[in-house]
Amino acid sequence: MEYEIKPAKGLQFNLKELWDFRELIYFFTLRDVKIKYKQTVLGALWAILQPFLLMVIFTVFFAAHLDIQSYNLPYPVFVFSGLILWNVFATGISTAGNSMVVNSNIIKKIYFPRLIIPISGILGTLVDFSVTLLMFIVVLFYYLPSFSFLSICVLLPLSLFITLMTTFGAGCFLAALNVKYRDFRYIIPFMIQVLLFLTPVIYPVSIIKNEGVKMLLNLNPIAGAIDILRGAINGTSPSLALVGQCLLISFILFSVGLSYFRKTEYYFADLA
Amino acid sequence: MKPILEVQNISKKFKIYHEQLPYESLRSKLMNPLSFFSQKESEVFWALKNISFNVNAGESIGIIGKNGAGKSTLLKVLSKITPPTEGKIISRGRIASLLEVGTGFHPELTGRENVYLNGSILGMKQKEIQNQFDEIIDFAGIEKFLDTQLKHYSSGMQLRLAFAVAAFLNPEIMIIDEVLAVGDADFQKKCIGKMEGVTRSGRTILFVSHQMGLVNQLCSRALLMNKGQILVSDTTDVVTAKYLSFDYHESENIFIHTPKLTDNKEMFIEKVSTIDDKGRPSSVFGFNKEIKTQFALIVNNKISDEILSVALQDKYGNRIFTIHKPLNQLETKDNRLTGTMIIPANFIAPNIYTFHFAIVKSDGKVFDIHEGQCRIRIADTGTPFSQYEGKDYGNIIISCKWE
Known part of the structure; x- marks a missing residue:
């Protein structure tokens, strides 16, 4: 085994190295998950309670005022289907975005592919996702026993994939920026709040009358992913244009985020 | 046989930013809004300059020098934590670096969980940790507290556990920073015994320390660094003697x-x-x-x-x-x-x-x-x-x- 250590340049992705370190990804993810609910009474139940309570609150306050004809979904199902993907995105970018700073003491003392840290941060949120998913299925059975199980089985992974690509791209980008400019520690939570309003999680796109704003919202891959999932509940197939557009934009975000992370990665130990 | 580690003209540059006095900068910036976008005043500092040396397999090399001589930066470059600005290093073996013990230890996790996490961070495979788990725990002497959260450990116990994991690292090249200087005497002796075992078994060690005695005991060859450069590279007793005289003979007594x-x-x-x-x-x-x-x-x-x-x-x-x-x-x-x-x-x-x-x-x-x-x-x-x-x-x- 011979290798060289040279001045940093270029943008190669060493997938083999990442694969060699797969166990570390596992242990970091395990750590994040374990720590998250340590010393809590309810433990992982929080992963269910948070979206569930939000669903209840939104239902009580908004259901009567919003026109959700476009999907033909009961409002609780409507809002839960939005929240389940939104939570992956929101928790994902906040965990990944802060991960490099949180783990700076490790970064400064030992080498491993830095990408492992945001990856395991995002994988950790998937554990929450699977727990929430169980709750979602219960909610579905309760409000809409006639939901289309088959199309959910096909389209949920697709919408989750789009969400993950987006989350990963944005998360890595923010993580790298956060190492250099600690302002992002404050920008990230604020950004998530703003994005919640810019993503049709609790309201349907149809309430927006302004065509320009609608166009802009359509560019949001998370909005697209939620759209695909909501359609799936009724057994509606999404238009290929929508799927293509979401995949494309999330892929662009993914590549830009990853490249920026890769480019700045070398100097994390000097800056952190 | 080719050397296991070839260090060729390694240099490392840092930029030091000088922050101006706040009132001064605020005033001047308000006077000249464009200066918000201008670069901060910076100074170039070479932490390492043209470092070259070879290490043969099985050698143990001590790196000594005063604080700020560039020892730690050199170790960081060798362990890939930070890239060199110039030069290159050819390595023909797996490097494990121990710049700190217990890297990644988390107080909320149990002793067992921390052993796996820390071992994995240090580059051990899960299998390796599993196979040596009992020995690690035995070495640390914490059997009873295996499933207790780390935050309930005394600092001595945490340290012993951290050392124990590190002691079972098994790479071809091992890079160690001043980490043996802690812990109680008995445990230190145990660790040093282990280190001697490592050198005897033919593995390569790079060892930074201020304890000349330890360097003498563990290393056959040493490098004396000063201001980012290698001043002397020779057998350990020659280099440590040089270090002692070079460091202090100016001070009249x-x-x-x-x-x-x-x-x-x-x-x-x-x-x-x-x-x-x-x-x-x-x-x-x-x-x-x-x-x-x-x-x-x-x-x-x-x-x-x-x-x-x-x-x-x-x-x-x-x-x-x-x-x-x-x-x-x-x-x-x-x-x-x-x-x-x-x-x-x-x-x-x-x-x-x-x-x-x-x-x-x-x-x-x-x-x-x-x-x-x-x-x-x-x-x-x-x-x-x-x-x-x-x-x-x-x-x-x-x-x-x-x-």
């Missing part, structure tokens, strides 16, 4: 008589200084070096039975020994007497000592007396006690016969 009205003018000690074997003033001596103490006395009376009394005291003021030298045995030139006392090598234990000296008459009359002068440090250059550096194991090292 002299007692000089300062005239006062109340002084005894008949006889007094004019000057005392400690010098190394090359005759240079020095305050630091290797354990394996003689300590020469030069005395100059002024005697304006006729000498009868006066003596020069010299004692060495430890840092608590306890006497190690006393020497009485009759003045009439000293070299005399006009009214000045001179003499050099040689404290034998390999005798006084590494520590800090001061001199006590006086001119007294056999009837007890004191002419001149000084205490706590000419502070010297004896540095460990590989005594059997080097792992106990800083601990109290007495003031002399002797070897006894056993029957």
Whole structure:
């Protein structure tokens, strides 16, 4: 085994190295998950309670005022289907975005592919996702026993994939920026709040009358992913244009985020 | 056979940003809004400059130097934590670096979970950890607390666990920063034993330490670094000796008589200084070096039975020994007497000592007396006690016969 250590340049992705370190990804993810609910009474139940309570609150306050004809979904199902993907995105970018700073003491003392840290941060949120998913299925059975199980089985992974690509791209980008400019520690939570309003999680796109704003919202891959999932509940197939557009934009975000992370990665130990 | 590690002209540059005084910058920035976008004033600093050396498989190399000499930066470049600015390193083996023990330990996780996490961070495979798990726990001596959260461990226990994991690392090249300098003496001994085992088993070690004794004990070759460059690269005893002299010989270690009205003018000690074997003033001596103490006395009376009394005291003021030298045995030139006392090598234990000296008459009359002068440090250059550096194991090292 011979290798060289040279001045940093270029943008190669060493997938083999990442694969060699797969166990570390596992242990970091395990750590994040374990720590998250340590010393809590309810433990992982929080992963269910948070979206569930939000669903209840939104239902009580908004259901009567919003026109959700476009999907033909009961409002609780409507809002839960939005929240389940939104939570992956929101928790994902906040965990990944802060991960490099949180783990700076490790970064400064030992080498491993830095990408492992945001990856395991995002994988950790998937554990929450699977727990929430169980709750979602219960909610579905309760409000809409006639939901289309088959199309959910096909389209949920697709919408989750789009969400993950987006989350990963944005998360890595923010993580790298956060190492250099600690302002992002404050920008990230604020950004998530703003994005919640810019993503049709609790309201349907149809309430927006302004065509320009609608166009802009359509560019949001998370909005697209939620759209695909909501359609799936009724057994509606999404238009290929929508799927293509979401995949494309999330892929662009993914590549830009990853490249920026890769480019700045070398100097994390000097800056952190 | 090719060397296992080839370091070729490695340099590392840092930019240091100078932050201006806040009021100054705010005012100037308000005056000139464009300056918000201008670069901060920066200065280039070369932490490493043209470092080249080779390491053969099975060698253990000590890296020594003062704080800020670039040792840690070199280790960071070697462990891929930070890239070099210029040059390259060719490595022909798996490198594991131990710049800290317990990297990634998390207080909320149990001892068991931390062993796996830390081992994995250090580059061990899950299988390896599993196979050696019992040994690791045994080495750390924490069986009972295996499933207790780390935050409930005493700091000593945490440290032992951290060491235990590191001790079972099994790479071809191991890079170790000053991490052995902690922990209680018994545990340190255990760790050093383990390290010696590692070197004996033919693996390569790069070891940074300030403890010359340890470097001497563990390493066959050493590099002395200064200001980002390699000053000397040679066998360990040569390099450590160089380090000790290079570091301290500029610092004079002299007692000089300062005239006062109340002084005894008949006889007094004019000057005392400690010098190394090359005759240079020095305050630091290797354990394996003689300590020469030069005395100059002024005697304006006729000498009868006066003596020069010299004692060495430890840092608590306890006497190690006393020497009485009759003045009439000293070299005399006009009214000045001179003499050099040689404290034998390999005798006084590494520590800090001061001199006590006086001119007294056999009837007890004191002419001149000084205490706590000419502070010297004896540095460990590989005594059997080097792992106990800083601990109290007495003031002399002797070897006894056993029957």
